[in-house]
Amino acid sequence: MNKRNLTLKKMVLLAVLVAINIILQKISFGPAYLKVGLGFLGLTILGYYFGPFWGGIGAGISDLAMASIFGVEGGFFPGFTISAIISGVIYGFFFYQKPIKIWRIIVASLLVTIIVNLCLNTYWLHVLYGLNLRAAFLQRVLKELITPWIQMIVIYLVLKALQRVKIVDKF
């Protein structure tokens, strides 16, 4: 299959995964003092099935679709679309057509956490609201110290479970 062109089936699958991603963004689990959103899971699935190129595009589309259905927390800003695309690309790069290994999950999660959540998103907040960089960083760092480890466990469990879903072979 050509890397740039998707068949119609793949395209519809991508759309449905984007829809799943949007729903997952709206779901969180955990006790009230530590809510973990499931948005990362949708991006993982996009990367796992579509690779860096289309996974990235799918992540970008999810962000735009999210914005048009729900509106964005604190205003639409294309910086966050870029963040989503980069996360999709990273997950795609590590998971697409590769065996599921624990080190892959750890490295991918840490890369996304550090590059996207800590650096890029903090920078966007700085640009968008004129927030002091150090203050913005402090505000985020506490959560980002805890969530990646939970995310790794969920990613591992879900990818293992997805491997058992053979229906994807029809595409």
Add this chain to the structure above:
Amino acid sequence: MSKIIVGRYIPGNSIVYKMDPRGKILACFLFIVVIFLANNWLTYALITIFTFLAVIATGLRPKTFWDGVRPFVWIIFFTALLQLFFSPGGKIYWQWTVFSISSYGIVSSIYLFIRFLMIILISTVLTVTTTSLQIADGIEWILNPLKYIKVPVAEIALVLSIALRFVPTLMDETVKIANAQRARGADFSNGSLIQRAKAVIPILIPLFTNSLTVALDLATAMESRGYRENSVRSRYRVLKWTKYDLLNLGFFLLLVLLLIIFRTK
């Protein structure tokens, strides 16, 4: 989970509703850009006035906008507070180790508060007065120039509109699956964090297999109705510019001009 509301569109009849989504998206997006121009009291006042004029022009009740802002009240407050304590400069009123309250800190946290609020209000105006399909069409138009750097815009537009169509369906599906699993003893709100993480799987995997079936069916249906990849198609939903967009963009241009004139160099 069932409390998730799809779409924030509220039907109405004021002039904001008659504006073209492309114009509204552009104005909303550029508003976030021009807000960077504001750097003194007068320019922040201008931005506030512009935002409130837009809010009033929608003709909706204030409660609608309060609902848009309410989830972020604590974040805004907390962020402004951090900004207050971590921006030394100017006259210092109070200091303790790394924390300090200075005249610069007070002013910049008030600016930050205004900026935050205005950005949220303007995006609420956009999402409340425009249906998600209109926004998707608008986004497609705005993405069009990306064709020249080989971004598959037509495919993106198709994926976007199918995804928008399926979000409500899959949302219902998710609630149904969760209820079905609950009826057989699944517990999503108790246990350790790992147990809760595991509880996600009985929802996610059925959701996933169901959507794969949906995707296969839809692809077959589209092909049987004559959809071919890379073929030229016409458009049924066409966007039209109207005189209200002149008002929208003209008004916006006026704001930009005023901001450039009154900002401190």
